Amino acid sequence: MEVGFLGLGIMGKAMATNLLRHGFKVTVWNRTLSKCEELVQHGASIGETPATVVKKCKYTIAMLSDPSAALSVVLDKDGVLDHINGKGYIDMSTVDADTSSKISEAIKAKGGYFLEAPVSGSKKPAEDGQLVILAAGDKALYDEALPAFDILGKKSFFLGDVGNGAKMKLVVNMIMGSMMNAFSEGLTLAERSGLDPATLLDVLDLGAISNGMFKLKGPTMLQNSYSPAFPLKHQQKDMRLALALGDENAVSMPIAAAANEAFKKARSMGLGDLDFSAVHETYKAPDRSS
Ligand SMILES: NC(=O)C1=CN([C@@H]2O[C@H](COP(=O)(O)OP(=O)(O)OC[C@H]3O[C@@H](n4cnc5c(N)ncnc54)[C@H](OP(=O)(O)O)[C@@H]3O)[C@@H](O)[C@H]2O)C=CC1
Numbered sequence: 001m002e003v004g005f006l007g008l009g010i011m012g013k014a015m016a017t018n019l020l021r022h023g024f025k026v027t028v029w030n031r032t033l034s035k036c037e038e039l040v041q042h043g044a045s046i047g048e049t050p051a052t053v054v055k056k057c058k059y060t061i062a063m064l065s066d067p068s069a070a071l072s073v074v075l076d077k078d079g080v081l082d083h084i085n086g087k088g089y090i091d092m093s094t095v096d097a098d099t100s101s102k103i104s105e106a107i108k109a110k111g112g113y114f115l116e117a118p119v120s121g122s123k124k125p126a127e128d129g130q131l132v133i134l135a136a137g138d139k140a141l142y143d144e145a146l147p148a149f150d151i152l153g154k155k156s157f158f159l160g161d162v163g164n165g166a167k168m169k170l171v172v173n174m175i176m177g178s179m180m181n182a183f184s185e186g187l188t189l190a191e192r193s194g195l196d197p198a199t200l201l202d203v204l205d206l207g208a209i210s211n212g213m214f215k216l217k218g219p220t221m222l223q224n225s226y227s228p229a230f231p232l233k234h235q236q237k238d239m240r241l242a243l244a245l246g247d248e249n250a251v252s253m254p255i256a257a258a259a260n261e262a263f264k265k266a267r268s269m270g271l272g273d274l275d276f277s278a279v280h281e282t283y284k285a286p287d288r289s290s
């Protein structure tokens with residue numbers, strides 16, 4: 001089956017490669033077209049524009065950085081809308097429900113079918129086909145895409161109307177971003193108070209708050225190593241969008257708000273392209289220790 005794939009960043013590259021490895025024919029497009037070359041070595045074809053990819057494929061998946069990228073690939077010149085009549089479009093980017101609804105309406109108005117399907121899980125789960133897929137929208141398109149989702153992920157949820165997938169993803173990432181800040185504070189507190197933070201990791205891992213994120217990120221954070229799996233700028237975008245969802249629903253979110261401030265501070269320190277665990281650096285900065 002010919003599938004389109006738009007966006008070959010950290011996640012898109014791993015996901016498209018997985019589809020190719022499992023026998024899908026994939027036509028790829030990326031804003032920086034040179035990034036398509038590596039996928040060609042795995043058997044992909046290149047589309048010159050999003051429109052040409054959509055024209056060629058029964059359905060097209062997108063994995064783009066943020067709401068403005070997701071909208072621009074659909075609505076701009078040579079975008080998805082040009083050839084969407086009768087075709088499917090699956091946006092797996094993390095965006096807010098409003099953005100997803102705008103994309104859905106534009107696609108449906110042109111006779112296309114839309115599914116949002118953001119994912120939980122980072123670079124390694126994407127490489128290993130272990131993502132958790134949070135889909136919502138057109139159920140027939142979801143059923144059609146299940147063979148691809150089964151390759152990309154370990155579990156797919158169908159959550160109903162467009163917006164529910166986006167909201168679920170933002171809630172999950174809001175919790176994750178808040179946890180990362182509590183973890184960073186704890187590592188700093190352990191170190192400053194004379195404890196061995198490596199021992200703290202062992203203690204945490206044996207107790208009720210043991211979790212995959214502490215286990216994975218803890219050792220590299222202690223080495224001040226922040227090679228990007230989930231870029232910090234995207235985590236801050238997710239906190240911002242989750243806080244807006246809290247505004248809409250009058251939910252007080254003081255912990256998420258504080259975490260967002262720390263991610264903003266990390267961006268202002270030039271850490272936005274590093275892994276989101278680099279927020280740890282903000283807790284080591286002088287103005288927090290004085
Ligand atoms: N990394 C992770 O662990 C996870 C990320 N996500 C979400 O998945 C999405 C992608 O993340 P990730 O792969 O890490 O991000 P990257 O920053 O690695 O990749 C972003 C992609 O978006 C493209 N892009 C950015 N702006 C535009 C634009 N204006 N028009 C067209 N294309 C654009 C980039 O193209 P170019 O190469 O030209 O810059 C690139 O292909 C984000 O929404 C993120 O929040 C979800 C789960 C996990």
Ligand SMILES: O=CC(=O)O
Pocket residue numbers: 094119120121122173230
């Ligand atoms: O969005 C990031 C993730 O790890 O999930």
